[in-house]
Amino acid sequence: MPSPTELLTATYRSLSEQVTALLPEEAWQPTGCAGWAVLDLTLHLVDDARRGLVALATPADGPATSDAVAYWRAWQPTGAQDEDVAWRTRVRASVAGGLAELSAVYAELVAAVTVLAERTAPDDLVGTQGHVLRADDLLSTLAVEAAVHHLDLVAHLDRPGPAPEALAEVRRVLEGLLDGPLPAGWDDATAARRGTGRAPLDDADRAALGSSAERFPLFG
Structure with missing residues (x-):
């Protein structure tokens, strides 16, 4: 099992490779985020990485x-x-x-985040969006968001998806929110899409989930 720093590094590397490879004519292609084009999502990815950089440089008092x-x-x-x-x-x-400009900024940001993550102790407390988190927990949130948006980015493009360890972390978080296992028939990518509302639940899903189906999406 990778450490949180290794997880984030693998997740960011995989996503940054796809962002860097985007072609100008793909800017207005749709994504897995309803109403968002590739260009929109790329800007959002820049914002996500900037959040990580700021958070890692924002010590917070406990608990x-x-x-x-x-x-x-x-x-x-x-x-x-x-x-x-x-x-x-x-x-x-x-x-x-x-x-081209956004992908270059994204590559710089994720490189900086991973370097700062390596220099931060796992139990250091940091602040982000009104929360105080252990650094390792922050890295998980960054990896989960990047993995879900990687799926969004390639939803209508013929490109590789997220690193397997990133999707496994998304599933772990979703099962934590559900307080139980997701259906065994869902692979990790399916779990990520259905757990976040990117894909609807069908009748078989609802039967497998029982009353828990009413709690979906687990986050959006």
Whole structure:
């Protein structure tokens, strides 16, 4: 089992390779995020990596107020909130300089985050988005978000998906939120898509999940 730093490094490396390989004509291709084009999502990835860099450089007083699983409980946006974020992201992305510029910024940021992660002790407390987390828990949140968005990025492109260890971490977090196992018939990519509402539950899924199906998506 990889350490949180190894997990984040593998996750970011895999995603950054795909972001760097994007072609200009793919900027407005759809993604797995409803209403988001590739360019929009790439800008969001830059924001995610910047969050990681800032958080690792933001020591916080204890005790920790959240962890790698509980962090996601608050991420249940309404449809109106999703639409507002999509609109604001599109406005920003349209003047961000294009895919080539954004992918270069993303590569720089993820490289900096992984270096800082290696220099941070696992139990150091850091602040992010109103939470206080152990550094290792922060790294998990970054890896989970990157893995889910990697699936989004390649949803309509013929490109490789996330690193297996990244998808395994997404499943671990989803099962922590569910307080139990996801259906054994779901591979990790399916678990990530259905657990976050990217793919709907079918009748067989609902039968396997029972009353727990009403809790989906587990985060969005």
